[in-house]
Amino acid sequence: MKIFTTTAIAGALGLGLLSPPLLANPSQAALVQLIEQQSAQIEALQQRLSALESGRSDTDGNAEIEALYDQIESLQLQMAQVGSGGGAGSGNGLTSWRRGGPEFRTADGFYRMQLRGRVMFDLSSTGGSNFDERNISGTELRAVRLGAQGQIGAMRYKVDADFANQAVSVKDAWINWGWRGFGLPMEIFLGNRLKDRSIDGSNTLARNPFMERNAVAQVGAAVNGYYGLGANYKVYGRNWHIGASVAGDQIDNEGNENDSVTYSVRGHLNPIKTGTGFVHLGSWYYYEELADDVTAINNVPRIGQNFNDNLRVSSSSLADPKRDEGYGFELGGVYRSVWSLAEWTERRIVAGIGPMGLNERVDRDAWSVSAGWLITGEKPGFSTRSGVWGTTRVLRPVTEGGIGAFEIAARADHYDFTDAPNGADARRTTVGVNWYLNNHARLMLNYVDWETDNKVGAFQGPDSGQSIGMRAQVLF
Template identity: 35%
Template sequence: MTHMMLRGGCAALALIAATPALAQTPSADDLAALVKAQAAEIAALKARLDKIEGQQAAVQATTPHAASQTAPQMAQQDAAQPLVITPFAPQIVPPGPADLDVAQARAVAANPAGVTTEWGAGLPVFRSADGVFTYKPRGRILVDVSSTMGSKYGGRNTTTTGMRALRLGLEGGVGPHFFYQFESDFSENEVDIVTAFLGYRNKISSKVDYDVRAGHLFNDRAFEGSTGSDSTPFLERGVVSTAIIPQRGFYGIGIMGRMFGPNWHASLSVTGDRVDGEQATNDSRTFSGRAHWNPIRTDRSLLHVGGWFFDEALSSAATTLTRSTVIGGRFNGAVRVTTGELLGGRSTTGYGAELGGYVGGLWVMGEAGRRIARLDGGRPSFESKAWSLSSGLFLTGELPPYNPRLGSFGQPNVLDPVLDGGLGAIELTARYENLDYTDLVLGGDGWAATLGVNWYLNSFTRIQLNGIQWHTNNRAGTYTGGDDGQTVSARVGVTF
């Protein structure tokens, strides 16, 4: 219709302009020149209109309800509203500048509207006037309290408090391809650098894109192990993530490449040790990878299949493989399953599998992992084994906050936030986990069963409560033999 209006207007103007000339009986050459000039004007106007509509189409791909708006309405709103980036799934909050895919980043760069500031999940996102530079502060505050009872050892029956995370950082992008993120944690009353990287992203085809990150990187390993501490459905990750792990832990300095398809992702990384001041010896070297696939995905259901591995060559300064894994919550260090003292480690290999999914508000996830440690001097290797089965149910209509791009959980998109006078989102959770170090002469074993409830006041504020029935059977350390008890833990968390 817009094209017809432009053509009609141009024709009318041409008729008015041509009237005096017609009265003087113009020649054929004059008429030909007039028609040629009118055609050039119409072509120029059409080219300008096509350009405007092309820009609006890019905005429409990332702006809710844009499909139902007319071009004039969108033009008016573009001047008054910042660009809104939709998430990779409607049940999670929109991604930050460092988590966009290249198509979303291009849409931001193609929609300059002056310097903009928009408020998302907790803190603002700043964009430059030309759309090239994007910046967002980020952080999380997780405050926990934990009380244990029922153990036959008085030293285990304690009540403690702690900061699970106290992070401040930033993330941003430069154009559609380059991005960065940096965070420090202060939870142990010390400055600890966690995520810190630079990255590049691009597309391979219309359906496949990739990114490459270099710096201090968070593991892509196991379902809960790849989920951030501010997004786990329980107060602490399960034993598959905390026990079947490289010796360096969750972070290492190196490079990671990730590839994303319509219903899958895969990653490979090579890293050294985490950030430290030790440069007198070689770093350990860890090569790791993970992939997930969603063979079934509808608006209300999904199936998740995943697998991962790591292989590490240990530094001469990291040969102690003694491990003591918490199983009754993070803030009771006495409730652990221990390996006993183990020295002379040479290398380790770990691998695991993930299977789960959701239907409506109900989700289920099973994980299993195994770690093989090889010792120097030709001594026999030993194995660590762990598995878990967890589930949750949203009572308030939300879908589980599953991120299909990464195959992990994110922050939920709460339908009826408390700050808007609503109820928020309520989730019931349950998990059983089992850990086995008994392949070692002094190794122990244990299990824990957890029931929990999560109340999400909005998409970035939550209150969590976990009740844990645990059992340990250690053959070394302070608390040996079979022991049972109960731990009740609670958390208030804010992520921005």
């Protein structure tokens, strides 16, 4: 930290502020004193920031940490303005690159905008299946996104467009207000965004330690999917959060039928939370009001890699659905560089499948257990604020001459659709290795051993095999 102070004063020397004739000028001496004071303030803020980040498993979205970054950047801007002779109050903005992309903001921080983007390139191969059509290999641009997020006072906004699969689709597109009520941070989102449902279901794939979402996220999804256009409210405590949302169909609804509307709630609690780790408990529930155009429910999740459309689990189509609801539980924890998570879900669908078309309830179940270890000493990027995966802070980035961060992870998933006529049963085991080059780029390798037993569809009967997936990813 002392190096920064010395460098700042040396910069002022280079501008001629400390030449003997100027030192005799009281106004110039005051500028020198101001630079020294600002350098000392930055040093103190950086020490506080380092202490906070080293004691947390998550830093994304933490209000205190973000405020410290803002204060440091504002002081750096003021020092640059003073050193150039502009005075502490001149200038109109600052550019920061600490999130991997350029962020522009005014000196007072009232206006800010950051360019966002991600590229995820996948290579996958499947073998061992009894069906040749399942033993395929290929490449895929899983995500190619470009967008922006920003802030105008207390209002935030975000918009992302995805260009993968030779089509343009809008993902996140929302505005947000934050305030404090009853002494607690609260916020509301209006627009299209991920629903708060399960750990993997609430989370972007770009932060997930595995290439694909787990069975709980896949089986427990509502008809209108992971995203929904609507309103989402969240309140945060010191070691908990609760979120509630009302969302219709995703943005691509053609507009000739009513939306299916999903009402959902999710909460989490950290009953143990220390500087070395925490325990995570969570639960969620949704009820979906189905639109008239939903004449059947038949989700067929992929069990290998996303590229292979032939490798799916058949849930058996349920005609004339009347009711759709789901709930789940979460248990997990982090200790130093090790993490472990478990999830379970049940989705209940009432449909006209009984004798003479009478309504009957069918349950679809899934569970997932996973664990990982960052062998280079980093803290897992799991957020205690919102109960989802965030950024893994790399201690020795490759881009700064280090080795990056290495993580090994394993997961077991189970799909149970057997409560339905002709419903399948399946399981998969995934072993993964992640190499984080820095906070924004990583390489992934996943090996998946799977088994299915579909009763309907093109690939019926017991089957098993292996899938290998690799991913190169940049996120900013």
